[in-house]
Amino acid sequence: MEFRAAGPEDLAAVMSIERRAHFHPWSESVIRRYLQKPGSAWVAQKEGTVVGWAVITLIAGEAELLMIAVDPNSQGQGIGRALMNFLLAYLTGQHAEQWFLDVRESNAAAIHLYESMGFCLAGNRPNYYPTADGHEDALLYCLDLQP
Numbered sequence: 380m381e382f383r384a385a386g387p388e389d390l391a392a393v394m395s396i397e398r399r400a401h402f403h404p405w406s407e408s409v410i411r412r413y414l415q416k417p418g419s420a421w422v423a424q425k426e427g428t429v430v431g432w433a434v435i436t437l438i439a440g441e442a443e444l445l446m447i448a449v450d451p452n453s454q455g456q457g458i459g460r461a462l463m464n465f466l467l468a469y470l471t472g473q474h475a476e477q478w479f480l481d482v483r484e485s486n487a488a489a490i491h492l493y494e495s496m497g498f499c500l501a502g503n504r505p506n507y508y509p510t511a512d513g514h515e516d517a518l519l520y521c522l523d524l525q526p
């Protein structure tokens with residue numbers, strides 16, 4: 380598996396993953412914006428095919444994971460974990476101090492992944508995410524990146 384910075388040429392592949400991986404995918408205009416922003420969007424590639432992507436920000440030592448999605452046909456094969464470990468190494472190399480993310484409280488797979496990497500629950504945002512029939516909380520997680 381390879382990891383590389385994403386660019387505008389990845390729009391079609393990323394949109395295909397977004398539309399199939401999420402109940403509420405990001406819009407094309409939002410995806411376009413991050414694909415143009417250096418250092419933000421990254422892809423995991425297997426045999427030349429984009430199988431996952433992630434978006435991070437890094438401001439004044441504080442990193443945030445804004446998005447991670449793996450192609451549903453390739454989930455459960457370690458790609459999400461490998462992409463997170465790649466980003467962890469990248470952010471550590473950029474001297475990030477803390478890495479934040481938020482996740483739907485119902486997203487057991489993602490929560491399992493984040494907690495197994497050492498992310499700690501730091502708070503919650505009540506009724507933050509829309510669901511099919513209402514809203515659900517966001518759980519806010521944080522990982523210290525520097526000793």
Ligand SMILES: CC(C)(COP(=O)(O)OP(=O)(O)OC[C@H]1O[C@@H](n2cnc3c(N)ncnc32)[C@H](O)[C@@H]1OP(=O)(O)O)[C@@H](O)C(=O)NCCC(=O)NCCS
Pocket residue numbers: 400401445446447448449450453454455456457458459460461482483486487488489491492495
């Ligand atoms: C969350 C996501 C990125 C994980 O990627 P993945 O490639 O499927 O995950 P991995 O194969 O690397 O597995 C990571 C861990 O999650 C666990 N996991 C995977 N699917 C799971 C499920 N359905 N239920 C519980 N745990 C699950 C695995 O057991 C694994 O832990 P392990 O290594 O201890 O076995 C992927 O499922 C996804 O794209 N989901 C839809 C989008 C999303 O929810 N993104 C996160 C919030 S923005």
